[in-house]
Amino acid sequence: MNFKHWLIQQIASEASISEKEVDCDAAFEHFNLDSLSIVSLSFEMESKFQLENVDPSLFSEYNTINKLCVWMENQQ
Amino acid sequence: MDGKSTIKWNPFAPDYFNDPYPIYELCRQHNPIQKDSFGNIFLFKYRDVATILESPNFEVSTLAVYFESKENYIFKNSPQCPFLAKTTSKWLMYLNGEIHRKLRIALGKVLFSYDYDRLIQEAVKDCIRHFEDVKELDIVDFSKYFIYHILCHFIGLKDFASLEKVVEFSNLAAKSQDIFVSKQMYLKINECFIEGKGLFAESNFKSKLIRELDGLEFDEDDYYSLLAVTLMAFFETSKDNLTITLYTILSNPNLKEFVIQANQKEIKLLTEECIRYVSPLQFTVRINKNDETIFGQHFLAGTRFILGIASANRDEEIFDSPDEINPNRQVNPHLAFGAGTHLCLGALIARKEIEFGLKPMVKFLQKFDIDSTQPLEWGNQIFMRTLKSAKITLR
Numbered sequence: 001m002n003f004k005h006w007l008i009q010q011i012a013s014e015a016s017i018s019e020k021e022v023d024c025d026a027a028f029e030h031f032n033l034d035s036l037s038i039v040s041l042s043f044e045m046e047s048k049f050q051l052e053n054v055d056p057s058l059f060s061e062y063n064t065i066n067k068l069c070v071w072m073e074n075q076q
Numbered sequence: 077m078d079g080k081s082t083i084k085w086n087p088f089a090p091d092y093f094n095d096p097y098p099i100y101e102l103c104r105q106h107n108p109i110q111k112d113s114f115g116n117i118f119l120f121k122y123r124d125v126a127t128i129l130e131s132p133n134f135e136v137s138t139l140a141v142y143f144e145s146k147e148n149y150i151f152k153n154s155p156q157c158p159f160l161a162k163t164t165s166k167w168l169m170y171l172n173g174e175i176h177r178k179l180r181i182a183l184g185k186v187l188f189s190y191d192y193d194r195l196i197q198e199a200v201k202d203c204i205r206h207f208e209d210v211k212e213l214d215i216v217d218f219s220k221y222f223i224y225h226i227l228c229h230f231i232g233l234k235d236f237a238s239l240e241k242v243v244e245f246s247n248l249a250a251k252s253q254d255i256f257v258s259k260q261m262y263l264k265i266n267e268c269f270i271e272g273k274g275l276f277a278e279s280n281f282k283s284k285l286i287r288e289l290d291g292l293e294f295d296e297d298d299y300y301s302l303l304a305v306t307l308m309a310f311f312e313t314s315k316d317n318l319t320i321t322l323y324t325i326l327s328n329p330n331l332k333e334f335v336i337q338a339n340q341k342e343i344k345l346l347t348e349e350c351i352r353y354v355s356p357l358q359f360t361v362r363i364n365k366n367d368e369t370i371f372g373q374h375f376l377a378g379t380r381f382i383l384g385i386a387s388a389n390r391d392e393e394i395f396d397s398p399d400e401i402n403p404n405r406q407v408n409p410h411l412a413f414g415a416g417t418h419l420c421l422g423a424l425i426a427r428k429e430i431e432f433g434l435k436p437m438v439k440f441l442q443k444f445d446i447d448s449t450q451p452l453e454w455g456n457q458i459f460m461r462t463l464k465s466a467k468i469t470l471r
Binding site for chain 1: 088149258259
């Protein structure tokens with residue numbers, strides 16, 4: 001699955017909003033995700049996209065969906 | 077706080093689990109009070125950690141309440157029955173006020189009705205006998221076997237509660253208290269807590285607990301919660317304390333020789349020093365009951381303070397040469413067992429395990445060499461540091 005689409009789905013599900021409402025340029029804080037959801041998302045990312053040791057602090061450094069997609073492109 | 081310092085505590089940095097002490101030191105020196113993006117305040121200096129541990133204005137955070145608040149999230153789309161909050165509901169280290177006081181007195185009375193001097197000395201002999209003819213061994217397995225044999229003699233385990241099952245239960249119970257745990261891991265822990273009910277047999281220990289807690293309306297799950305926390309607290313930290321202590325002493329010829337020649341008083345001093353050095357519980361959490369102004373900062377009531385116990389125990393302002401084991405450290409006000417009303421209930425037993433075990437164990441293990449071809453394997457745990465494997469081979 002496309003990483004961006006997957007991320008939109010995950011954020012929508014975590015924040016209990018529709019996928020249409022997910023703004024790819026909005027900072028993750030905007031969705032009120034707590035540490036548990038961020039850590040769980042990193043863990044899902046690891047297994048879904050065969051990444052190694054995704055650091056949950058990645059979400060503060062690349063703090064929007066679009067920024068995280070750029071990071072992801074550089075991993076491949 | 078934080079200021080412009082670029083030094084940040086980051087448990088996800090490479091090598092963090094192998095050795096978190098260099099980053100603790102940097103934090104103490106350059107950024108001792110840090111706030112993370114979720115509003116947690118991390119403290120690294122001895123004086124800050126000790127101040128909060130001893131202050132009546134701070135409470136422990138309630139783990140079961142945290143789990144209750146997260147149940148909808150953790151168990152969404154899962155067929156599992158939520159059992160995290162129930163299993164942890166009577167864990168003393170997460171309770172405040174009257175219930176904490178009552179449970180602490182009751183569990184303390186039951187725990188100290190056993191003759192640990194005898195149990196520990198027998199377990200030392202039994203453990204050495206068990207590993208007598210092996211050509212290579214893992215110090216982690218050696219320590220597990222030792223602690224398991226003390227535990228079995230008082231807590232009451234069913235025959236099928238093998239060492240492996242106790243190890244898994246204890247480790248996942250320890251993980252349930254860690255920071256930055258994913259819901260996938262919580263689901264695994266939940267499953268283990270449900271199955272863990274089958275580990276415990278009807279026992280003298282449980283009957284004594286029921287007698288001591290007469291008057292409190294506890295159900296079977298409440299007693300299970302108490303047995304679970306006793307098992308975890310007894311097994312996990314003792315095992316890690318002993319493993320890291322033995323490994324460190326066996327790696328250092330001077331210390332090895334010191335232990336073999338030491339008298340009882342010297343062993344007691346060394347025990348305390350090893351507990352400071354190892355600090356199996358690396359962090360603990362406290363919450364301020366009211367708005368507080370401390371360290372020149374204002375904190376709203378309910379702020380979570382993550383106290384770096386292990387970092388405090390290596391603070392150079394308090395301890396000379398803090399990264400070394402000094403067998404003659406006369407003044408050793410370490411915080412490895414916490415402080416204040418939540419001081420570790422099993423501290424005396426943990427001390428006895430090392431006091432009785434250290435000399436005969438080092439004498440037995442000195443014929444082995446540390447296998448330097450096999451790197452030490454550390455567990456990915458932030459709060460309770462754990463060694464997964466430390467192999468040694470017969471010389």
